[in-house]
Amino acid sequence: MNLNTHSQQMDKAIQFLVGELKALQVGRASAGLVENITVEASYGPMKVPQVAHVTIMDAQTIKIEPRDKNELKHVEKAIYDANA
Template sequence: MPVKKILKEHETSMKKCVEYLHNEFKGVRTGRASTGLVDNIKVEYYGSMTPINQMANVNAPDATNILIKPFDPSSLKNIEKAIKASDVGLNPIAENGAIRISVPPLSEERREKIADQVKQMGEAQKIAIRNVRRDANKKLDDDEKNKVISEDDRDHAKKEVDQMTKKYTEEIEEHTKAKIEEVMTV
């Protein structure tokens, strides 16, 4: 396998780690109403589990409320039940064909716990990126051993893999710090 293909393949994997973390952070509660809090909640709808954002308009009209207006009014009770059953810890109120969720402010203790969870999420993705680096280096070593690439090409590619690892690890650290700051801001 040519060096460029190995590098591109593993860089794509590193990008996916960053994207995954970004999507995970959308569901982290910050004390401000965000539609991301309910995006990952799935609702039993005609026999299949459907994300709320595919069956309703979800918006945050202000900093303390989330408003969910189902496309199909008969799904209102199922959406309400799914939100109550989720681990988000919010209390939905059905009214006038919509669901209103009031997002209460977070206590300092709860903010610290959420910040710790954010750190753990970031660390898990940094580990995933290091695993991608390990796999790329192993592939490069195998290709050099099998005489597919030269030793110089392998060494040069390993340096590029290390640079990619550093770049995406720093990106994850930036996202994590920003999310922690967002959580800790009152």
Template sequence: MTEPKTILDPAQAKMDKAIEFLVEALASVRAGKASTNLLNGITVDYYGNPTPVSQVASVTVPDARTVLIQPWEKNLIGAIEKAILVANIGLTPSNNGEHIRLNIPPLTEERRKELVKQIKSEAETARISIRNIRRDAVEAFKKAQKEGMPEDMAKDGEDSSQKLTDKYMKKVDELFAAKEAEIMTV
């Protein structure tokens, strides 16, 4: 006989993954503040291998509006600068021969609203995947009931998967609200 735990544990693990994915997606949205996350996903050709900028340079945030990139090898400055321009993150790098500076311009009201729409869609994607995970768990309980799980145990399992879903939906809402407040704060 199937235990409810064997259905709920994988569902919870998948919901955790959905939340992790949302956190990463929200971190990559630029809220007018400098962050080392801006360079996530940008790679540089390092001796023939595409390598993340953070692995070939020191990336720091000296103040709220600046990201400073100091390559470990001076010959990489041009390659890093080109990679940032090609990545089209909306920033123009400036270099002084030793390091590259990215100045983050303040966001306009219109841009803030666009960013809120973008994070709203990310949050909705997370909600949809959490609801899909709940649906799969409920279907698993119904199948287990047909295979001999007592009806009350199956119903309790369905209730538990709903409670789990509610808990994760609340997390999504909290993450969204926090990021929205960060973006709309001038």
């Protein structure tokens, strides 16, 4: 293996770690808590930010507002199932 290959592998590892750290529940609201949750929307599986506006209201509150009101139950179920 050459140095370039090792560098690419380290970049991938760092990107993975950053994603995992975003999702940690540390008592502060973060969009990272819901950005990787998959919603079984009526038009196929999508991530929460693709079907809803995610807004941080304050340190303890995340507001998730589906773009299509018919998807509300799907978003709610996905978040509940993810135990987020």
